[in-house]
Amino acid sequence: MNHAIIEVINLKKDFFVGDVTVRALKGINIQIREGEFVAIMGASGSGKSTMLNILGCLDKPSSGEYKLDGISVSELNRNELAELRNKKLGFVFQSYNLLSRTSALENVELPLFYNSKVKARERKERAIAALESVGLADRMHHMPNQLSGGQQQRVAIARSLVNDPVVILADEATGNLDSRTSYEIMELFQRLNTDKGKTIVFVTHEPDIARLTSRNIIFRDGLVVKEQMVEDRLSAADMLKSLPLGDHEI
Amino acid sequence: MNYSNLLKIAKNALMRNKFRAFLTMLGIIIGVASVIATLAIGQGSKKSIQDQMSSMGSNLVFIMPGSQQRGGVMMGNSGSQTLKLEDVTAIQQQCPDITAVSPEVRSNGQAVFGNQNWPTTMFGANALYIGIKKLEIESGRIFTDKEITSLAKVCVIGKTVITNIFPKGTDPIGQTIRFKNIPMTIIGVLSEKGDNSFGQDQDDIMIAPYTTVQRRFLAIDYITGIFTSAISEDRTTEAIDELTTTMRKQHKINKPTDDDFRVMSQSELVKTFTSISDILTMLLGAISVISLLVGGIGIMNIMYVSVTERTREIGLRMSIGGKGQDILMQFLIESTMLSVSGGVFGIMLGYLISAMVGSLMGWPVVITTQSVVLAFLVCSAIGIFFGWYPAKKAASLNPIDALRYE
Ligand SMILES: Nc1ncnc2c1ncn2[C@@H]1O[C@H](COP(=O)(O)OP(=O)(O)OP(=O)(O)O)[C@@H](O)[C@H]1O
Ligand SMILES: [Mg+2]
Numbered sequence: 001m002n003h004a005i006i007e008v009i010n011l012k013k014d015f016f017v018g019d020v021t022v023r024a025l026k027g028i029n030i031q032i033r034e035g036e037f038v039a040i041m042g043a044s045g046s047g048k049s050t051m052l053n054i055l056g057c058l059d060k061p062s063s064g065e066y067k068l069d070g071i072s073v074s075e076l077n078r079n080e081l082a083e084l085r086n087k088k089l090g091f092v093f094q095s096y097n098l099l100s101r102t103s104a105l106e107n108v109e110l111p112l113f114y115n116s117k118v119k120a121r122e123r124k125e126r127a128i129a130a131l132e133s134v135g136l137a138d139r140m141h142h143m144p145n146q147l148s149g150g151q152q153q154r155v156a157i158a159r160s161l162v163n164d165p166v167v168i169l170a171d172e173a174t175g176n177l178d179s180r181t182s183y184e185i186m187e188l189f190q191r192l193n194t195d196k197g198k199t200i201v202f203v204t205h206e207p208d209i210a211r212l213t214s215r216n217i218i219f220r221d222g223l224v225v226k227e228q229m230v231e232d233r234l235s236a237a238d239m240l241k242s243l244p245l246g247d248h249e250i
Numbered sequence: 251m252n253y254s255n256l257l258k259i260a261k262n263a264l265m266r267n268k269f270r271a272f273l274t275m276l277g278i279i280i281g282v283a284s285v286i287a288t289l290a291i292g293q294g295s296k297k298s299i300q301d302q303m304s305s306m307g308s309n310l311v312f313i314m315p316g317s318q319q320r321g322g323v324m325m326g327n328s329g330s331q332t333l334k335l336e337d338v339t340a341i342q343q344q345c346p347d348i349t350a351v352s353p354e355v356r357s358n359g360q361a362v363f364g365n366q367n368w369p370t371t372m373f374g375a376n377a378l379y380i381g382i383k384k385l386e387i388e389s390g391r392i393f394t395d396k397e398i399t400s401l402a403k404v405c406v407i408g409k410t411v412i413t414n415i416f417p418k419g420t421d422p423i424g425q426t427i428r429f430k431n432i433p434m435t436i437i438g439v440l441s442e443k444g445d446n447s448f449g450q451d452q453d454d455i456m457i458a459p460y461t462t463v464q465r466r467f468l469a470i471d472y473i474t475g476i477f478t479s480a481i482s483e484d485r486t487t488e489a490i491d492e493l494t495t496t497m498r499k500q501h502k503i504n505k506p507t508d509d510d511f512r513v514m515s516q517s518e519l520v521k522t523f524t525s526i527s528d529i530l531t532m533l534l535g536a537i538s539v540i541s542l543l544v545g546g547i548g549i550m551n552i553m554y555v556s557v558t559e560r561t562r563e564i565g566l567r568m569s570i571g572g573k574g575q576d577i578l579m580q581f582l583i584e585s586t587m588l589s590v591s592g593g594v595f596g597i598m599l600g601y602l603i604s605a606m607v608g609s610l611m612g613w614p615v616v617i618t619t620q621s622v623v624l625a626f627l628v629c630s631a632i633g634i635f636f637g638w639y640p641a642k643k644a645a646s647l648n649p650i651d652a653l654r655y656e
Contacts, residue, residue, distance in 0.1 A: 058650040059649075059650040079575075082572060099566070101267070115571065
C-alpha cells in the first residue's frame, strides 16, 4: 500500500461573519494515499471548497490536524507555508486565475520564479515541457484572452504541474466548461494520474465527472458522510469517443 | 528569492499594464516638473532683481533731502534745499566706512548738435561719481579737479544721447554740443549699461562737473543728492550710521523725527524688492505644492483603483508560492521604477518649461539643486508609498482571501 500523502484528523473550520459563526467543517477525517485520484463531492455549501483550500494551504483550519507528505502543516508559519505551496502543491481553480496580458508560457513559468534554485533556462524548459504535456505547445505565446476556456484551463493545469508537485488540487476545474471540453480536461487529469502517478484531489458536484476518478468522498454539512471506491472506473478518452461527434456544429 | 527574479517579475508586471504605469508616472512627472519650474521662475526673478540692483552702484549708499517738519508743517521733500556741499566735505572727513563721495545735481534740458536735439538729463557730480554708480568711461576721460573749480564747460556723454544727436560714425570726443544753450565740450564717452530694473535707460545721461551744473545751468548753491560707496557690502549698516550721525551734526538735529534728509542704501532697496519677489516665489511655491498634491492624489487614485485587480494577482502569486516579502519587494520595485523614471522625466520637463518661460519672459531661470532634490524626493516618496501600502495590506491577507477579494 502506498503511504498517505494527505492525512486529515478531526479538522474543523469556523467562519465568523459579524455575530454569526458559520461552521463550514465540523470534524473531517480523510486519508489520501500516493497515486490516488480522489473526487470530493457534495451539495453546494457542504464545505468542499473550504476543505480543498485548507488542503492547499491557502487557508488555515480552526482546529484539527493536517499532515501533508508527513509534514504537520499547522505548525508552519506563513513563509514555510508559501514554500510548501511552491514545492509540493499545484492548484487548479474553477476560474483559471491566469495573469492577464501575460503569455501562456510566462503564466506557466510563474511558480518557478518563486523558486530561487531554478535558473532562467531550466525555468523555460520546464514550462515548455509542461505546456507540451497539456497539448498547448503551439499556443505558448498566446495571451489568455486569445485562448478558449478549455485552453486557459490547460494552461492553468500546466502551471500546477510545472513545479512537479506531490498533489494537484482542483476546485471544480471543469465547472466553467461544456461537457466535451470537460472530458478533455478529465482525460488530461487521468493521464497525469495513471502515466505520471500524480496524486489528484478533485472537487466536483457532477457524478459523471466523479466516475472518472478512483475514489469518491462525499460531504454533507461539513462532514464526510460517505467514502467509496469507484467500481467501474471509466476512461475519459472512451467517453469522448462515445460523445456525438462535433456537438459544436449544432 | 533572488533579485534578478524579482526584477523580472516587477518589470513584467509593469509592462503588462503600460497605460496604468504611464498614468502613475504622469502624476509624478507633472508634480516634479511644476515644482521645479515654479521655483526656478521665482528664483530667477529674484536673481534678476538682485543683479540689476547691484549694477546700480558699488555698495551704494545715498542721501536724499527728506521731508522737513517745521513747526508741525510738513514741507514735503520735493522743494527741499537741505543738502549742501559742506555736507559732502564733512562726510569725506568723518566717515571711515565710506570710500567715495560725490554730490549730485540734475538739470533736464535739450542737448543739441547741428539740427538734431534730444531731451536728456545733465548730472552734475565729481569724478568719483562714475565709480560709485558703476559707470565706465569707454573712451576719452573724466573731468579733472581743476575743471571742477573752474566751472569748465566739459562733459561725458552716454550712448543714447550720442546715437540721437550725432550722425552715424562721428567720434563725439572733442565735439561741442549745446545744452540749455551753453556749449559743452565732450571729453569722454560712457560704456553702454542698458535699462535698470525700473525700465529707465541708464545710457540717456550726461555728466558734467557739479559746479558747472549748479552755477551755469541751475544757479543754485544746494545739491539734490549725495552718493557714496561703502567700503564693503557688509559694512553698509555702519556706513549708514556714520552718514546719519554726520548729517545730524551738520544740520544740528537732535531728534530723529526732525531729520531733513534720508539715507538709503542699495542693499535696502534690494531687500525691499527681493522681499516682493520672495512673496511671489512663495505664492508660486504654494501653487506648485498644490499641483504636487493633485499629482499625489492622482497616483493614489490609480493605485487604489487597481488594488482589486492586483489583490487577486497577489492572491494568485501567494497560492503558487510567493512569500509576503516577495510580493512586497515586487510592488516596491515596481513603484520605485515608476517613481524614479517619472521623477527623471519630470526633472527634464521642469528644465524645459523653465527654459521656455525664461526665454519668453527674458528672465534668467535659476534651477536650484534643492528644488530638484525636494521635488524628486517628495514625488518619489508619494509614488512609492501609495504603490507599496495597498500591496502590504494585500500581502498580509490569507492567500484565499486575497484570491477572492472584490
Ligand atoms: N470566507 C467565508 N466567510 C464566511 N463563510 C464562508 C466563507 N467561505 C465559505 N463560507 C461558508 O462555508 C460553507 C461552505 O462553503 P464552501 O465554499 O466550502 O462550499 P462548497 O461545498 O464549495 O459549495 P459549492 O459547491 O457551491 O462551491 C458555506 O456555508 C459558506 O457560506
Ligand atoms: Mg466550492
